[in-house]
Amino acid sequence: MIPLIDLHRWRGGDRDAVAAETDAALRESGFLLISGHGIDRGLRAEVRAAAKRFFDLPHPAKAPYAAPVGGRGWIPIGKEANAFYGLEADTSRADLKESLTMGRDFHTGDAATDAAWFAPNLWPAEVPELAELCGRYADAVRVLYDELLELCTAALGLPEGWFHARSRRSPHTFNINRYPPLRETGAPLDGQFRVAPHTDWGMLTILDRQAGYGGLQIQTLDGDWVDAPLHEDAYTVNIGDLLARWTGDRWRSTRHRVLPPPADEPGEELVSLIMFMEADVDTEVTPLPAPIGLRQDLPPVRYGEYLAARAKAASVAL
Secondary structure, eight states: OOOEEEHHHHHTTOHHHHHHHHHHHHHHTSEEEEEOOOOOHHHHHHHHHHHHHHHTSOHHHHGGGBOOTTSSEEEOTTSBOOOEETTEEOGGGOOSOEEEEEEOOOOOSOHHHHHHHSOOOOOOTTSTHHHHHHHHHHHHHHHHHHHHHHHHHHHTTOOTTTTGGGSTTOOEEEEEEEEOOHHHHOSOOTTOOSEEEEOOOSSEEEEEOOOOSSOEEEEOTTSOEEEOOOOTTOEEEEEOHHHHHHTTTSSOOOOEEEOOOOTTOTTOOEEEEEEEEOOOTTOEEOOOOTTTOSOOOSOOEEHHHHHHHHHHHHBOOO
């Protein structure tokens, strides 16, 4: 259901086959496992260790870094709700996680765009090494993102560089999510999760995750929930709503969730490194023409406006 795509094959010349496998997977599940990415495992461990030093600080020390969903800084437990009833977030069942969130260090030259999408990151003085480690990691993932965009371009039969040309000035959001143990959160409410069922919003999500009982699940086409496979040293990659919309729903933006802390493993604590990768915020997303796009009835949306509206909906007031 979720294939393992080895980028060594792609780079080695087996491009048509890898592109076809990618297209098939994104039609069926919207997810891929990506190996051969070349991102250092040791760097990922260092980022996790530094983030853990921040998360272990007492609440008063972290409070000055508090930020809303879509902002830069610390999102405390209970301040993001991915569970929705209709169009409104169900704030009574906020996600059982805390996050450090940061963005791309970049300037477009347009003051309004830069203020809205490239605000300065808020680095905790208590963990000074975090800024350098996260910067190196984000740079490495953006290199991978560029390669995945070319893979997506080939999978859709578009001209070389088509997505890349629309993503050169794009923001990204780097979330380090800590999923606390049950002994810290207490028993979850009925329907409460570490991350509630949701779809991602943008282009591609590039996830480095840890194995655990309270782990990632995805929803199949028939509505069942299944555990997402985990392959050693492979990234979990899925598409978001805007890329699905761009393909006229040829590709599937799939609902997924992170299970609540398990009662039989009350000490389980997981940390995920999540990069939400975007296109340029001033891009108009209109379904690609047939035969690539399967639907032409989706109205165009402005990329940045869509993201901002989704972030606002998921926020619990600070």
